[in-house]
Amino acid sequence: MSSQLTPPPALSAAATAALLVDTTPYLSCDECFERMDTHVEALLADPGDHDPAMEHHLAGCAACHEEADSLIALLTAD
Ligand SMILES: [Zn+2]
Numbered sequence: 001m002s003s004q005l006t007p008p009p010a011l012s013a014a015a016t017a018a019l020l021v022d023t024t025p026y027l028s029c030d031e032c033f034e035r036m037d038t039h040v041e042a043l044l045a046d047p048g049d050h051d052p053a054m055e056h057h058l059a060g061c062a063a064c065h066e067e068a069d070s071l072i073a074l075l076t077a078d
Contacts, residue, residue: 004025027056032064033056033064036067036071040068043072044072044075
């Protein structure tokens with residue numbers, strides 16, 4: 001009787017990337033909040049604009065991410 005080992009379910013590439021991404025916020029929420037307006041305005045003016053510190057903080061901090069989203073919604077609302 002052979003025991004069959006069940007291989008662990010394979011992670012999708014996206015799931016692996018999500019695990020590997022460093023979401024340690026570079027900034028404190030206060031610093032993020034101070035830079036929020038500038039970051040969002042730069043982003044709206046030029047979608048290719050990158051602020052790695054802000055992006056990392058927003059990726060790792062749901063509260064600031066939500067804040068950025070509502071600011072973008074506010075600025076893009078007609
Ligand atoms: Zn934050």
